[in-house]
Amino acid sequence: MPFENIQADKRRIAIIGGGVSGLGAAYALRGSENVILFESGVKLGGHARTVLAGKNGNMPVDTGFLVYNSVNYPHLTKLFDELAVPTIPSDMSFGASIDGGWLEYGILAPKAIIAQKRNIFRPKFLGMMRDILKFNKLANKSLIDSNITIGNLIKDWGLGDWFRDYYLTPFTGAIWSTPITKILNFPALPMIKFMKNHALLGTGGQHDWRTVNGGSCEYVHRVENKLRESGVEIRLSTAVTSVRRVDSGVEVKAAGGVYEYFDEVIFATHSDITLGMLSDPTEIERSSLNSIKYQSNTMVLHADTSIMPKRKAAWASWVYTEEKNRKSDHIDLTYWINRLQSLPEDDPCFVTLNTQRPIKPHLIYDECVFYHPVFDLAALQGQQILADSNGANSTWFCGAWMRNGFHEDGLATGMEVARGILDQSSSMIAAE
Template identity: 50%
Template sequence: MPFDITNGAPQRIAIVGGGISGLACAWVLSRHHHVTLYEEAIRLGGHARTVLAGKRGDQPVDTGFIVFNHVNYPHLTAMFRDLDVPIAKSDMSFGVSLDAGGVEYALRSGNALFGQRRNIVDPRFHLMIRDILRFNAGAEAEVAAAPEMTIAALIARMRLGARFRDHYLYPFCGAIWSTPDHDIGAFPARAMVRFMRNHGLLSRGQHHPWWTVDGGSISYVERLLAALVQAGVDLRPGTSVGAVTRSGETVTLRAKGAEAESFDHVILATHADQALAMLSDADGTEQAALSAIRFQPNHAVLHADPSVMPRRRRCWSSWVSRGDTGRAGVAVTYWMNRLQNIPDDDPLFVTLNAGDGIDPRLIYDQVTFRHPIFDLTALDAQARIAAMQGNRNTWFAGAWLRNGFHEDGFASAMRIARRLLPVAVLP
């Protein structure tokens, strides 16, 4: 029977992983328990990663977590409010540039939608727009009727055209989930539709306002770390956990080059494959569920090369999906000036999977992230992991347990907190 607590003395809890999921666990659980947090990297924050760049080298730019909104990020928003994190308005416009500019449009205005002027009289473009409207109006009902349907099956079921698929939906999903076209079709349609509904993307009405952390996400990480230290959390960056062993009601962690330590509970706030690698005594259920979650690398480059943007300035948007129709892989550029209110005379972009198309003289920083692949197997594994939470006093946290976003990591921490905190202490 999974562990559950409603009262009792404070316990010793180890958290492995210093990204948003692990930090959120520490933030909430330290209200009652003794928390030790391990992180292999020297830097805490995970995908909350800010780099100083720009012409003068003093412009903070985010390369991972960038934006949030108050409606769909309630836990993150509450923490920002508690920590007095400074925020600023952002912009979440989306644009497409395919086949070396042969197909370009953006969804931020009528002028941008028809930024490629020939689209005004192109019946195929108008058919794509009609399909977008049909999809927005009918996708929820179709998914409700067939919950196990993939995105490719939904497109076929609704008789949506190839242009809708190749020039709108697949580029859009690729930009949101950093996933190549050949994987998008196998995604569960219900997960995509749920995300689009929650973010107001299926409505013609006003979308949710978006925000960014003023000064970069490092601003919230610094405030959060200070609060954790004040709460007595033992932060151990630069500490790699080699093995986790469970015996009875005790969990033993052995950090590389250190003596073993015992805890009442362990929370593995890492990627699923990393968590499995640490469990020296993983049972069959853990092995099957954790190994079912796949991840893919996405190389991010922070740079000042505008050649990655649409040929037509009218189509420049905060998020631009760029590439060739049917191209393997995903290439997405984030226009950081628009997203983080950076002056236009200091151009800054973050591009995923650019290959060798960026002028090396204009590169400020490079990093490789690993993002989950949300196919039907992954969604099934998510349900199995939820059912085994707390078994052998072991818990799993991570954005990969839902949709892969910052709030999803925080939400995974809150689900654990509801099981490990006395009711009177719950936030």
């Protein structure tokens, strides 16, 4: 067969989902295959969600994906470099306000640690500080059993209740947007790896965190433009309702449409949504996709400073909060957007998740519900099974839920399945 004919014979690839995973897959496949990207919403981006807020309604604020660093986000860093995405330094400090302000502190600066002056006279607080140092030391040098949970690790290492209740579970719960009661059932090994990789174990300082100047929509627009320039067909407001496998390919049906044939399909959607679209899931697909559960997180973008700690010295980029005499099955977490995105502090802006505390209605800019994966042992097993079988039946799975739940994970898995498809194409050409 003449080489030019082989080059012209592009395969039809359906990508379902226009978040970072679908965008990454489409970006990697652009120009090489005939790509059709389905997105149920009115715009692309997924958790890369920028809203105009502030006193004048002209301040771009991110409500989902916020920060990255070059060490732990290599795919995202490379993409931003290729697209000349403007970025600026960010800050990743952590603070906590427990029991309505009964205990308040911050991490990473001595001033923040003693934001509440009486902390230095609290034996249990000082014990918590010692336990943090002990935990960091053990985490850096110990071999961790892959089956041990965070709760059991705390017991095995002899760490105290204050460390568990007022530091580790709030801190890790903030990272994964997960209530502290569920965090204790998370496997400890991925948590330790994450904290070590992100320089959160107190050795050598933090990584250089950055944020997109102008909001994450800046990178989404650049990716979208590249896709359209490369001939990728983007179908917005097009919800896929059914995918079925047929001989040598798949058929995809959108709401109100008919089945269309594709050589391969990439699911870049949450696992539960993916399973709902598959009309003929295998038993392995059904059990593995079902193994990943999700936690809903209600987001409010606002300017109400009363939501932050009572003591300004305890204010931080991430603040975990517990109300007085009230526990919740959802984590109450606030992102100080001015600090994270270098916005003027005289125009306060906060993103708060799941609070039951009243936020002044006239200070609310936006509300939304996000869904984040819960990474228990069953979820990790399901991830591995799906990764091992990816590409079977012309079907590929990607998403942040396939790894650790972060933006980099979504992009990396999207590009990974794209490479798998391109490798298939190369093998087919070589065989011909």
